[in-house]
Amino acid sequence: MENYLDLLNEPQRKAVEATEGPVMVIAGAGSGKTRVLTYRIAHLLNKGVDSFNILSLTFTNKAAKEMKERIANVVGHSEAKNLWMGTFHSVFARMLRVEAPLLGYPSDFTIYDQQDAVSVMSKIITEMNLDKDIYKPKQVLGRISQYKNNLITVRAYHNNQALIEADAEAMKPRMGDIYRAYVDRCFKSGAMDFDDLLLRTNEILTRFPEVLSKYQERFKYIMVDEYQDTNHSQYLIVKALASRYENICVVGDDAQSIYAFRGANIRNILSFKQDYPDAQLYPLEQNYRSSQNIVQAANTIIAHNQDQLEKNVWTSNEEGEKIAVYRALSDADEARYIASQIWERQISDHLQPKDFAILYRTNAQSRALEEALRKRGIKYRVFGGTSFYQRKEIKDMVGYMRLLINQNDEEALLRTINYPARGIGQTTISKLLVAADQHQSTLFNIVENISMYAPTIGINAGTSNKLNDFALLIKRFQVMLKTHDVYEVTMEMAKATGLLRTLKEDSTPEGISRLENVQELLNSIQGYVDEQKQLEDGDASLSGFLENIALATDADNTDEDDNQVNLMTVHLAKGLEFPVVFIAGLEENLFPSMMAVNTRAELEEERRLFYVALTRAEKVAYFTYSVSRFRWGKIIDCEPSRFLEEVDSNYLDWKNLHIPTQRNSNNSGLSADLFGDDNYSAPARYSSESREKSAARQNPNIRRATPTPPKANFKPVGETKSTSANTANHLGLQIGQVVLHDRFGRGEVKDLQGDPSDMKAIIHFDTAGEKKLLLNFAKLKIIS
DNA sequence: GTGTATCGAATTTTT
DNA sequence: TTCGATACAC
Numbered sequence: 001m002e003n004y005l006d007l008l009n010e011p012q013r014k015a016v017e018a019t020e021g022p023v024m025v026i027a028g029a030g031s032g033k034t035r036v037l038t039y040r041i042a043h044l045l046n047k048g049v050d051s052f053n054i055l056s057l058t059f060t061n062k063a064a065k066e067m068k069e070r071i072a073n074v075v076g077h078s079e080a081k082n083l084w085m086g087t088f089h090s091v092f093a094r095m096l097r098v099e100a101p102l103l104g105y106p107s108d109f110t111i112y113d114q115q116d117a118v119s120v121m122s123k124i125i126t127e128m129n130l131d132k133d134i135y136k137p138k139q140v141l142g143r144i145s146q147y148k149n150n151l152i153t154v155r156a157y158h159n160n161q162a163l164i165e166a167d168a169e170a171m172k173p174r175m176g177d178i179y180r181a182y183v184d185r186c187f188k189s190g191a192m193d194f195d196d197l198l199l200r201t202n203e204i205l206t207r208f209p210e211v212l213s214k215y216q217e218r219f220k221y222i223m224v225d226e227y228q229d230t231n232h233s234q235y236l237i238v239k240a241l242a243s244r245y246e247n248i249c250v251v252g253d254d255a256q257s258i259y260a261f262r263g264a265n266i267r268n269i270l271s272f273k274q275d276y277p278d279a280q281l282y283p284l285e286q287n288y289r290s291s292q293n294i295v296q297a298a299n300t301i302i303a304h305n306q307d308q309l310e311k312n313v314w315t316s317n318e319e320g321e322k323i324a325v326y327r328a329l330s331d332a333d334e335a336r337y338i339a340s341q342i343w344e345r346q347i348s349d350h351l352q353p354k355d356f357a358i359l360y361r362t363n364a365q366s367r368a369l370e371e372a373l374r375k376r377g378i379k380y381r382v383f384g385g386t387s388f389y390q391r392k393e394i395k396d397m398v399g400y401m402r403l404l405i406n407q408n409d410e411e412a413l414l415r416t417i418n419y420p421a422r423g424i425g426q427t428t429i430s431k432l433l434v435a436a437d438q439h440q441s442t443l444f445n446i447v448e449n450i451s452m453y454a455p456t457i458g459i460n461a462g463t464s465n466k467l468n469d470f471a472l473l474i475k476r477f478q479v480m481l482k483t484h485d486v487y488e489v490t491m492e493m494a495k496a497t498g499l500l501r502t503l504k505e506d507s508t509p510e511g512i513s514r515l516e517n518v519q520e521l522l523n524s525i526q527g528y529v530d531e532q533k534q535l536e537d538g539d540a541s542l543s544g545f546l547e548n549i550a551l552a553t554d555a556d557n558t559d560e561d562d563n564q565v566n567l568m569t570v571h572l573a574k575g576l577e578f579p580v581v582f583i584a585g586l587e588e589n590l591f592p593s594m595m596a597v598n599t600r601a602e603l604e605e606e607r608r609l610f611y612v613a614l615t616r617a618e619k620v621a622y623f624t625y626s627v628s629r630f631r632w633g634k635i636i637d638c639e640p641s642r643f644l645e646e647v648d649s650n651y652l653d654w655k656n657l658h659i660p661t662q663r664n665s666n667n668s669g670l671s672a673d674l675f676g677d678d679n680y681s682a683p684a685r686y687s688s689e690s691r692e693k694s695a696a697r698q699n700p701n702i703r704r705a706t707p708t709p710p711k712a713n714f715k716p717v718g719e720t721k722s723t724s725a726n727t728a729n730h731l732g733l734q735i736g737q738v739v740l741h742d743r744f745g746r747g748e749v750k751d752l753q754g755d756p757s758d759m760k761a762i763i764h765f766d767t768a769g770e771k772k773l774l775l776n777f778a779k780l781k782i783i784s
Numbered sequence: 785g786t787g788t789a790t791c792g793a794a795t796t797t798t799t
Numbered sequence: 800t801t802c803g804a805t806a807c808a809c
Contacts, residue, residue, distance in 0.1 A: 059799095060799095087799065088799080089799050090799090113799090114798080114799090194798090194799050195799090197799085198799095258797080259797080259798075259799090261796080261797060261798085262797080262798060262799075361796070361797075362795060362796055362797075363795085363796085363797085364795055364796095367800095384797095384798085418785095421785085421786070423785065423786090424785090425785045425786080426785080427785080428785090551799070553798080553799070569796090569797065569798090570797080571796090571797050571798065572797090572798085590796090591796095593795095593796050593797075594795095594796080595795095595796055595797090596796075596797090605797095609797080630800080631795080631800095632793095632794070632795080632800080633794095633800045633801085634800095785809105786808105786809085787807105787808090787809085788806100788807090788808085788809100789805105789806085789807085789808100790804105790805090790806080790807100791803105791804090791805085791806095792802105792803090792804085792805100793801105793802090793803085793804095794800100794801090794802085794803100
């Protein structure tokens with residue numbers, strides 16, 4: 001066995017060896033925290049701790065899986081197999097399968113995802129005759145999520161005058177009733193939402209001391225990764241479980257806390273010392289991931305935040321390239337630039353598609369990027385957005401599967417009862433809902449015994465038969481599930497319900513893709529069943545599969561052999577690293593988000609997000625922004641992000657300030673109206689910008705917390721004019737001229753093609769040979 | 785009860 | 800621009 005302790009630096013090794021008592025590892029970006037966690041667990045196992053006694057909470061299930069494999073490589077598979085590892089949600093869902101009946105839930109409870117929750121909430125709001133514009137389902141759910149994550153149950157809410165008043169003041173006096181109705185409805189459906197998984201765990205641990213004791217004894221050693229992003233509910237679970245042995249090790253970095261919006265409480269990490277006064281503290285400050293330029297630029301960013309633990313992240317890696325900053329004319333232009341850079345770097349730096357990541361603030365930004373990559377024929381993969389399991393056809397199929405496990409799952413029933421169409425329409429469903437309410441029964445129960453209820457609720461014989469058929473269909477497969485394997489049952493069901501047939505009838509491209517998706521789902525079931533059968537402690541049950549997909553995140557689904565450019569939001573990129581990273585859309589109101597510039601706390605979280613984004617990069621980073629962007633079906637003007645100004649300009653390389661200069665030199669006009677001239681040169685804009693500047697001059701403290709050196713500014717006009725003298729633009733370049741390119745070196749212009757706004761040049765380079773370059777992107781210097 | 789047309793709203797991030 | 804909900808015709 002390798003001696004893993006030799007692979008660690010001093011603080012890492014100490015953190016690994018400090019197995020007893022509370023430990024906090026403050027791990028700067030790229031400082032090897034996964035390594036520490038992995039070897040710490042391996043070390044525990046080596047010391048003779050039973051894997052059964054170790055609980056390790058990670059941020060994604062994928063991280064858990066990878067870590068488990070790495071541990072198995074050090075200590076062997078049989079040692080590693082009993083480790084409880086996973087996200088809070090999946091670990092405690094697993095625990096609740098055993099313990100939830102204590103609270104009156106079935107052990108096969110359904111997990112409602114966001115979509116299910118919204119759907120339940122919309123119905124409740126409609127039924128209560130409330131205004132959908134005041135009680136927006138998503139917003140209301142967000143509020144309820146806050147309650148739950150702070151352990152405010154329905155009863156606690158109604159005893160909390162301050163909360164009730166706060167909601168009344170927020171124009172939502174009915175929140176309490178809605179909360180109650182929502183919780184009731186979920187409970188009747190035998191369902192938990194994401195927050196319930198944590199809330200109910202807390203409830204069990206507090207109400208049933210013997211259960212708490214059982215898990216305290218079991219989890220003698222607890223490790224929590226990304227501790228800065230735990231919410232109050234998670235914090236309490238950890239605290240309760242660890243309170244007997246106090247062998248708790250938390251790892252995190254306050255500078256990377258980016259989930260406050262979903263209840264993460266940065267105080268959890270900032271006050272660990274108060275919770276455990278004798279805690280040992282191990283800061284990891286050496287960054288092994290990124291170049292000096294990237295590490296130092298990131299440090300200058302985070303220095304603008306007030307709330308943070310002191311630390312000094314440094315690296316002994318090479319200096320690396322400066323961060324390229326590109327100013328685009330439109331989101332499409334930005335995307336084209338990024339695609340072209342990827343294209344060029346694949347060749348010049350011998351990189352593969354998977355070495356690149358394009359990070360952005362919002363999922364909607366992926367569209368333009370995808371298009372540009374497609375045009376270039378670059379393979380890419382988009383993470384997040386509407387994931388596979390949220391597609392309608394998948395949710396339909398899964399709906400049937402959920403009904404087999406938990407027939408009271410109302411969302412699943414409503415989704416499937418008339419899809420494919422069986423002649424059970426809205427009127428019938430309303431009648432059923434009324435009946436269920438009257439008889440204090442579940443919807444399925446009414447459907448199942450429809451012959452009994454039909455006369456009283458005015459359902460005719462024909463409809464009654466259809467309902468009966470549906471109930472029998474479900475029952476039939478419930479029985480089949482007892483004797484057949486999960487794949488066989490679902491396959492049969494896909495056929496018998498008519499779902500496959502309906503999809504096959506649709507020959508549009510979308511229809512075909514829907515059918516493929518369902519087939520893909522069936523394949524993955526088969527894969528799951530096979531995989532679990534191999535495992536000693538495998539769970540090849542349908543409920544196991546459903547739990548897996550309910551808690552699967554997009555980040556979990558990477559195929560290792562996928563060699564594709566990665567597109568994702570910054571949030572999803574947490575914990576990942578790539579040789580080359582593009583951070584796109586660095587504009588005010590986008591990054592930082594329009595919704596997050598009102599308070600210092602919000603803005604600091606956006607800044608941490610920017611910090612996380614940059615620290616994903618190993619070798620090369622790019623910042624791009626655009627002066628206009630397609631949003632809400634319109635082209636809107638954008639201003640560069642304030643974050644760009646916060647980075648020390650010593651680490652930046654401003655790529656193309658020549659474009660605005662040329663556009664304003666007014667010698668052509670041909671390209672000027674490409675995006676509408678007034679998009680960025682309208683007088684109003686200049687005057688507002690200069691007002692701002694003069695205000696800043698009068699009071700330098702207005703705009704910057706710390707002074708930054710003066711530098712070439714974003715201002716498109718005047719100031720930058722002089723740079724056009726030796727910078728090539730498509731108007732100045734002529735065939736026969738000799739130019740200098742950043743990477744390709746000296747070359748001669750052979751030909752110019754395309755219209756002036758999008759001109760390409762064929763250039764023969766002395767060393768690199770003939771290249772076709774887009775003049776909007778290529779930075780050329782004319783030397784003769 | 786089903787299918788189509790038209791209008792309106794929407795974008796912050798996710799387990 | 801795209802998605803979803805609602806209204807209306809069959």
